[in-house]
Amino acid sequence: MAGFTDIGASPFLDGFALRDFRPDDGPRIRFAIAGQGKPLLLLHGHPQTHVTWRKVAPALARDFTVIAPDLRGYGDSEKPGGGPAHIAYSKREMARDPLALMTALGHPRFAVAGHDRGGRVAHRLALDHPDAVARMALLDIAPTATMYARTDKAFATRYFWWFFLIQPFPLPETMIGADPAFFLRRHIEGQTRVPGATEPAAFEEYLRCYMDPATRHAICEDYRAAAGVDLEHDASDADTRIRAPVHALWGAQGTVGQLYDVLATWREKAVTVTGRALDCGHTLQEERPEALLEEFRRFFGA
Incomplete structure (x- = not known):
């Protein structure tokens, strides 16, 4: 039976409580x-956890009910096996977790901000559950299918992990495991x-999670799904447009901003x-938190 468990006060997000959500069907x-106030879901990326929102979440909580989960496979969330075609880490499956969480919290409709992998989960969430x-x-993302379709030497060099992490098990897991730090x-x-943004x-908190071999395997499964089943899902609804207003933000000094016309x-x-x-650069919420807060307040209507 679905339910919640109180964990305690967050050591990183001032004023936040940590809880576990166990759905009827899905990972913890x-x-x-x-x-x-209005519900606002924050979805982190790789290699971070929900702790990446520590510089902006407390200020946002003055105006919103802020919910910041660890994606399945990341942080202290459960790490299910990938299954055939890495389907458990398809963004379609990953998006069902925050949807179930928000619904159980009494928020059937909500705003969402996603960074990196969290943005890709948010993209699929908006398509599947408009x-x-x-x-x-x-x-700091362009659409997954777009980035793979336009791959060139510059992108493959700067984002080498998009091609390294998708290699068959256990190659990347073994190589990263030799020195995760x-x-x-x-x-x-x-x-x-x-400098010093992280x-x-x-x-050390990110490293604590990264030291778990199950986390490293889940991360590889996330990327493997992105290069396979996620592209199939994207192709099947290529003509479907996101109905919700989208506010795209990116780092002017980062790879995405330099290689793509993001808008x-x-x-x-x-x-x-x-x-x-x-x-x-890439991690706006850690590098430019005050500027990001201004953008969020304006766009989400604080």
């Missing part, structure tokens, strides 16, 4: 929650353009698209 999801998504902010640090530092305590890519996928670049 760890999430942080605080605030009052009545649930009121507004959607997407942070080195891989994680190089990954984060390679995408960040604001402070030591946050890095143009999302205008191919959604009816209404706004957005702009922030002066940072």
Whole structure:
């Protein structure tokens, strides 16, 4: 039977409580929650957890009911097996977790912001469950199918993990497992353009989760699904446009902003698209939190 378990106060998101959600059908999801007002779902990316929202979530909770889960396979959420074709980590399946969580919390319709992998989950959520998504902010991504279709040497070099993590088990898992701290640090530092944006305590928390072999395997399954079954799902509804207003934000110094016309890519996928670049790298919520807060308040209607 679906239910909630209280874990305690969040050590990273000031004023937030940590809880576990166990749905009737699906993995256990760890999430942080605080605030009052309209519901706002925050979805993190790789290699972070919900802790990536620590610089913006407490301020947002003054105006919104903020819910920040760990995606399945990440952080302290459950890590199911990938199954045939890595289907358990398709964005269609991953999107069902936050939908079930928000519904169980009494929020059948909500706003969502997704960074990196979380943005891809949000994209699928808006396509599969359009009545649930009121507004959607997407942070530093172009559509998955677009990025794979337009792959060139520059993209493959800068985002090498898109092609490394999808290799068959156990190649990437074994290689990363030889020195997870080195891989994680190089990954984060390679995408960040604001020194110190990921402070030591946050890095150690990400590393704690990354040290779990089940987490590393789940991450690979996430990327394997993105290069396979997710592309099949994208192709099957290529003519479907996102109905919810989309606000795309990206780092002016990051790979996505330098290689793609971000607004143009999302205008191919959604009816209404706004957005702009922030002066940072990939992780806007850690590198430029005040600027991101201003964008969120304006777009989500604080």
